Amino acid sequence: MSAPASHDTYVMEHDHRKLGIWIFLASEVMFFGAVIATFVVFRGRSTSGPDPREVLTLLVPTIMTLVLLTSSVTMVMALQAIQGGNRTRMWQYLVATCILGLVFLGLKATEYTHLFSDGITPSANIFGSVYFLTTGLHAAHVIVGIIWILAVVAKALRGGFSAENYLPVEMAGLYWHFVDLIWVAIFMVVYLTDQLKFM
């Protein structure tokens, strides 16, 4: 019954969703490019204190980086699980990814609290403005990522996804890795290149 395979056999059912997410991420790179460029041009331009070196340390953001990188590993494990047909293992890894994301946000919140108590707010000086802008927009993306992954989990719990049908998992993963990568860029630009104390 199959159609004769010829050079002009044309199959409509390409799954092109993956290309779409890549293009979307390319656009997001430009968005964070503008934000991080803003951070860079305003470095050291505050007209009043406190200076980032007085209030930021490296310890907490280093832990946050480790947490987020680990969450990318669990995301890959989730994808690998469903490609092997193991739906339960998949959603367990996805939940682990979400928990790591929440830990990241929790650490971010403690950092914000410290900064607020040290007098750094978005309206304190230009450092405060760009710092909260950059990390805040990233945190918003982490929140979106967590919601996205939870939507995948919800679908998996109702019997969605299999070894043949895992593309939405992969797409959520691509987004998650992207958010992770942006954090690595922020970690370097905001923290590592500013000669901060470790603790």
Next chain:
Amino acid sequence: MTTQVATLPAKPREYTGVMSWLTTVDHKRIGLMYAIASMFFLLVGGLEAEIIRTQLAQANLKIVNPDLYNQIFTMHGTTMIFLAVMPFMAGLGNYFVPLLVGARDMAYPRLNALGLWLFVLAGIFLNSSFFLGGAPAAGWFGYAPLTSMQYSNTNGVDFWIWGLELLGVSSITASINFVVTIIWMRAPGLRFNRLPIFVWTNLTTSFLILFAMPSIAAALILLFLDRHFGTFFFDSSGGGDPLLWQHLFWFFGHPEVYIMILPAMGIISEILPVFSKKPLFGYTAVAYSSVAIGFIGFTVWAHHMFAVGMPPAIDAAFSLASMIIAVPTAIKIFNWIATLWGGSINLKTPLLFAIGFISLFIIGGLSGIFLATVPIDFQVEDTYFVVGHLHYVLFGGSVFGIVAGIYYWFPKITGRMMNEKWGVVHFILQFVGMNLAFFPMHIVGILGMPRRIYTYGANLGWDTINLIETIGAYTIGIGILIFLYNLIQSWRSGAVAGNDPWDGDTLEWATSSPPPAHNFEKIPVVTGRRPMWDVKHGGQKMDYAVEPHGFHMPPPSIWPLILSFGLMILMFGMIFGVIPLVIGLVIFVAGLAGWINQPAI
């Protein structure tokens, strides 16, 4: 899935009624709604233009008060760019890209509907500001610090911020759709070096939108934070810099110029060969020069900022890059003229407007080279010379291209011809009116008339020139009204067009007028750049692709509309507080949940 009868593909139902339009995911209906809404906003923006011109017709007139005048010219620019020209291009692209590449729909039909509804609702949102405390009044490029709370303390700028954010999301979704459609969904044999130029330019434009739009999206967030959360991004008193706004804005704003002109160039490149019965001269050069314009377009943004006092080396670099753009542009123009040269010319309205496009765009391009020259720019910056230049490329270029496209494709969309006599009248009025309205602006600009002034003194010698401009603007207005009449009248009772009234070259003429929901009964196999010409005049037989599993068309969906509506209410909430914010969020989440729970298409 149940087993299918293998031989005949299941044809989709043709849906009818109001709900069928609100829930449609058909690229043709979406394209048509894009076009109709854009036409409406073109009329709104046109009315604003006529008010501006009436106010300036003579010295010391008081038709509108200064504050309303500022709102009107700001909304004129914003409306024409974001609500008329861009979505008109998106509409024509939506309707014709899938037909030109031999596809049954866009790659993401529901995302396509989302783009449409976000645009329509953002247009309503932006214009509602006139009735909710005042429209934005800081100019269409909203320079800091004029947009700060100190100088713009109504909600207008906030409407502008969130309206443009919605439109940004709309155009990014549309662009993702175009790129994936063009890369993935071409008919067999339709290789990239056979793609119609209109498809090439839509691909380039989509990449421009994807890489330029995020910059303004970020800038608008900074502006919002500055206005409402006391940040210092554009406030030099706290270490910020108003110039940052200019850089972020024009990093978007200049590619935006090419976003608006490239699809028009694509339309012209489709029309010229058909109406001169020749293949497009220098196809490869035209295709690659579009891509070149796209690339170089990202390196010229600071030529809008010569007068702010950048270092001379920077000025020189941006000046040079801007002039280099003239090269790929001129390549196109020479190729278009060479296409007409020696052709068997069929001088119908689409070709009239195409030739109008070429001639007016040359003038706009030349005054562009003037402006790219730093010393001249210092002299005429922020004068009517700039206004004249931008209207030659935007009205003489983009709008003439759009109108040419409408005359060309109207028979395909409606199955009826547009009235040729009214078309010629429209062309004459629009062409003459355009030159009357915009050419004298160069002169009055050199004489020193600044743009955006509310009125001017009688002793400055600008009266006559301004009166001529106003007469020109009215002439354009009459032309547009005749166009509108012609559109409505021809749609209702024009001559029946048949499938291929212009003896066209490309695949859209291979199907019926209007095309069925699934576009083609069978997907054609493409063997050249002019598949229809080869069949009609080259003695070739059209081959068809085999679709082993039949085809299925996506079911309608209400969720894109609900999701967009939620986002719009959410945006009202960003201005009017927590109640609309929460309501909008709830609707948005409901729309999202409904969407996700629909089966994948």
